[in-house]
Amino acid sequence: MPALPDPDAPDARITALIIVGALVLSGGLIWLALGDWVPLMLFAAGLVGLASLIMVYRRQFPARVQVQAALPDWSVTHAATDHPVIAIAITDEAGRMICANQRFVDLFGSEVVPPKLPLAGQGGDLLAEAGRAAWRDGHGGAAGLVTAGTRIDAAVQRVGRGQDYLLWRFEPVQKFDLALEADQMLAGRPGRALGEGGFMAAAISPEGRIRAANSAFAARAAGAEAGNVVGRDLASFLRADERNRIYFEREGRKGVPLRLFHLPLVDPLHTTDPEEREKAPALVVLIDEDASGMDKGTALGYVQNLLGLLPVGLAMTDRDGRFLFANDAFIRAAGITEGTLPPYPGDLVVREDKGALADAVRRHASGQAMSADVALRLRHQPDEPVTLSLAGLRGMGDAAVLLSIKDNSEESRLKRQVAQASKMQAIGQLAGGVAHDFNNVLTAIIGHCDLMLMRHSPGDSDYDDIQQIRSNSNRAASLTRHLLAFSRQQTLRPQVLQLPDIVSDTSELLKRLIGEKIVLEVQHDRNLGPVRADPGQLEQVIVNLAVNARDAMLAKRPPGGTLTIRTRKITAAEVRAMASDILPADDYSAILVEDSGVGIPPDVQARIFEPFFTTKDVGKGTGLGLSTVYGIVKQSGGYIFVDSETGKGTTFSIYFPVYRGGAVEQRSRKPVKVSAGQWGNARLLLVEDEDMVRAVAERALTRQGFTVVTATDGEDGLERLTDSGPFDLVVSDVVMPNLDGPGMAMEMRKRMPGLPILFMSGYAEETLRQSISIDQVHFLPKPFSVAQIVDAVHGALAAAATPTE
Template identity: 60%
Template sequence: MAGQGAAPRKDDIVALTAQRTAWGQLPLILLAAAGCAAIIWFAVGEAALAAGFAATLIGAGALAYIFTRNFSPPSADADAVPDWTIARAAADASGVAIAITDRAGRLVCASDLYGEWFPGYPAPPHLPVDEGDADRLSSAGRAGWRDGTGRVEGVGKGALRIDADICRTGRSDDYLLWRFTPVKHASILDDFNRLLTGDAGWQLSEAGVMAAMIGGEGRVRAANGAFLLRAAGRIDANVAGRDFASYLRVDGKGQVFFAREERGVVPIRLLQVPLKPGSTEGPRLILLIDEKPGGAATGDGTSALSYIETLLSLLPFGLAMADRDGRVLFLNDAFARAAGVKPGEKPAYPGDIVVREDQAVVADSVRRYAVGPQMSGDIAIRMRAQPDEPVALSMAGVRGLGEAAVLLSLKDNSEESKLKRQVAQATKMQAIGQLAGGVAHDFNNILTAIIGHCDLMLMRHTPGDSDYDDIQQIKSNSNRAAGLTRQLLAFSRQQTLRPQVLQLPDIVADVSNLLNRLLGENVKLEVSHGRSLGPVRADPGQLEQVIVNLAVNARDAMPNGGTVNIQTYAVPAARVREMRSDILPIGDYTALRVSDTGHGIPPDVISKIFEPFYTTKEVGKGTGLGLSTVYGIVKQSGGFIFAESEAGRGASFVIYLPVHAAVTPERTADKPRIADKRGETWGTGTILLVEDEDMVRAVAERALSRQGYTVLTAADGEQGLEVLARGGETIDLLISDVVMPNMDGPTMVSHARKTHPDLPVLFMSGYAEEQLRKSIDIANVAFLPKPFSVSQLAEAARDAMGAGAAVS
């Protein structure tokens, strides 16, 4: 029951109602006991027996009432209202912005941080975010209701970037839980914070170097243990947010001491390293060391400069020091790597690491920072090791370190630059590939007309005629041009491949005899194979072309002779993971390496070698399509290719093909082949030809008519459907181009199959069959790549009609 003066609780009301119900049933129990006793007395005639039975019945009812009252569990209230205060407390404890909405889109619960980010507590997804992000939130919310989860990244709200995770929850999945987390951006301040408070900070303390990072306002943000012990007296002291200058004092001679230490102790020397190039008021790294009053540092006559050199060698940032005359005094390993300096060497001047055009600028800047006011800044230079990649060289004037006058900083961005070049190269190759594919498609239409008309003219001439040889020459040159278009399609990854499951050593063995003849007598071929090579899935003919092209390029790189080495080896996923490649996904690969002992590939050329029409050979000795074709075949086969070279030590091309996982195919019964669905011989029937190119349509119509077919033509998909409607059941085969204006071939065939479900279809296109199969979701269609000859068109039409008859 509720307390005195308080409103009754729901549990008390339920208990009181149950008690009243039980007492209301008591008369019924007494009446039933009396009736049963009367029946027994009337039937037996024993009053004592009837009274005992009535007493027993009344006692059993009382016991049942007591047991029900004291031991039965309380009934659950199905209409209980959720207690959102508990959910709100849990949301606030999580430290992230959380909101809960119901099916009506109303906000039922939210954390305090959610209210700080979105004042007024608007209900998701209707939040005050950047333009376009509201639609992304709405889509994620619909995905949450539909799929159970949703996610959207990088939602902008001014300078804040937020990731949102949505999931459906609740007893009946009738609520959406929205979880918003800020996107943390890496910064150099965070890096130095971890540096000072981590193991590196302890190593500096062991070396006697005190270090602190301060903001532009002069307050401490992080410090190592040595600084905390000297400045605050305790290694666990909390100095974050304190004024850095309050821990120091300066005497009349300008010497710096810690404020808490007695007078007469050893003074300290400070070195400031700006953390933001070009800013003298921004955050800085302060390094402090002890020194004697005469200027020499303490400890066995070791100079203060040696302490600084030891410190700089430990830092993961490229740092160097130069004197007032511009001579390099010291550089750490990170600076040497970024500058392309070989191990064990040290440049005499900073200008020795840059190209000749930038040497005067570097020398003037070092002189200005050395003798002028103490300041910092950066200049754009080009390193001698990488002349095509401008980098920023930061400089800062330092004082009080004897000969040292200028601190140089250079970021080691070799991996970053390499990744940028690879991404730019892939983007450029993709754009050129799309252009090449479009050009090859249009060119294939022209070649189809030329080859077809040549075949038709050859049918009217016999060998020995005056025009026969000329026509044959035209056709031969057209076929050569068709080979060039196939190379363009291979580069753009749009050629028709016939992949098979094979072993790389078998392909190398098949092509070895050809390579021995191509390489010549002064070039030696060496072949070696690794163990446990996994099978790959590729077109064997195209793979042979890849090996031949790489071997011929290796031969041309060794005009005076040399060795071409072809290796195959397994690359397991563990090794790929150790390679830490940003391009190669983790998985099992079988690799093919083609190496030579030639003059190598210059650094300014290696990034362009896969581009089409780019060649280093003399005019007339190369088309520039060899390596671009190799690149396209490898990429279309699902593999990766990398070029490795060092000047004067040859070059290597490494191909990684993914290991094929064997799948046991289901055995299906062979379908019978029938000549024609009406039982007639080959060369009879009606064909509907749909082609938007007039010259291709004309030559195909003449070629099929000469084979005995009745040919109906149309210029696009809409006209094709009209002709099909008029022709009815008399049309035995539909031949159509794929890409056409107004209505393309696949759309036309989809409409035609609704009224003619068994109509055989033959698609013809200048694009690759694999590319078209991905966009054409139509069963039982054949494909004929352009350019084709008259005989190839006739055979494809015969096979398509036979296959259609077998299916029907």
């Protein structure tokens, strides 16, 4: 056993005496050579200074000396590292062997030092890298090393008070023996548990000899639980009759037939050869049968254990309809919270369905083996029907009917969402069509009022009545805009904007709207992306939500609360974390409007976005506030969600996708100022299928000096172009029978390229521009006044007269 030098040994003292003698001799030689005290004193001073530096260094860095001075007794270390399985070695910084146990010598020999060991393949490189890692990080390791056919795992650790030794541990990897594990299980507690459950089990070798057996097998095969069955042939304990039924030999023909299960004790993932599986050890399990088949009690327990493992809700009843068994999935689906099954399945359903379920169970229990489905409503959720499947059982003892419950809650939820979406879409189409037709009526009313006001001065008796009619018509036009907003057909003027700017511009108005009993809090995230929306309509969204929140908080007792408006930056990663089926994974800028009001009941939340639906008293709400919000958000490409809890408040979350395009071109909406009579001699073709709208527009334009030719639809307009053309401008409706406005305009452009066109429509301009592939067209939204149509015509003529750059 090698040992390190001891600084207190005699060799060290002799070395010190030699050094002192050499110094004295050197001083004497200097005196003899020079004969002067000055060099001798300088030499002595240098020696004193050098000794002082050495002492200071030893005080500053004493660890090395202390470690060397406190080295352990390596014989004790050698005794402590002795291990029959794990090979252990200790090396120093120079790579020299300090200590190794006998297992290391047996495994690698006495002449080798880690990491230079006789390892197969790249094992030496792996072990060397583990040693370097241990010097660097304090520990290292290498797995799967092979030496002399033995697979080992190595672990290296830096040890010692000075951290200047490496401890090497080499542990053999023991192969898992499934057959050996089975032997130990059968002889122990798991084997007894199998016996109590009616299972007789034995592990056999490839030759058919018993390796191990549980006490139940020994009792039946040898007549005693401690019977000597190990080492004997399994076939010697069994026999078969003429019908190939298996019995225990000692029980004779009066014994109970057996059912045998054979399980090879091999890893199915690594052993795929059929011959290898047949030659492997096996586990044999036997259960009792009677002459007619499987024992009823044992079979029922076996089936119950099997059903308990399945994720489908399954239960069994007897012939009287009483529950015998139900698995956990059935208990969860049936809403059983007490932890125990009720006596009958009818106790799980509502009163109206008890009779139908009892008749179905009785019919399946007493008749032929059959199956059927019954739609029922469970007591814990009467509004969500579920499907209960029934099947008759035969040969299962007391079990007569198998029940299977299907949880339809998710399916019902999806159906409700689809139905709600379809209903909202149908309502939107209806609202859009009604608003479009109503706009034509309002256009005629407003136009005639304007024409009448031109003939009456403010002092006339009829002036106030006409003005009142015009005011009510404008109010009706506002309602149609709400309907168009809900049906996503409103005329929007989108811009690239920042949501915090819109919220800040609206805050002062909101403070006046919500009153003094409600506190307004505004919070903004940083670095929100821009969105593309109509700022005016976006302000209307915020105001409508704030008004609803105010009413909800004033309905509390005591009234009041906090209205919080937040802007948030939502990344695509956060959207994916939400796992939403509606919101696509993208970057969003969001507005959250949160109140502390009374909340929205669950049955009302599904209808809050429907037009004309309101929970307010008669005369206190139109029911168009939230439907307008819904339409504006959807038409702007956004998404809106509501989260509410009764008594705690409501949060509306609006997500707008971040706009990544360039700056939006802002088209001027201001009336074009022209001098009187500048376009008075222009010839116009007016195409409108509504007689009242056409009459108002014709009178308004004729009063301005235009020459107006009218047509009732697109085909009539093409004929007028041929018979009465050319024209300086075509003013046309979009939706018309036979041939619509865009179709007519494309035919006219083929005959007269560059012909100016002004479309009149109650639908959204953005939607029309996307569906009409015609360049250089202008739009006039309905309803319009006399002044508005005149300004629109002037603007279209001026744009046509301006040269294009």
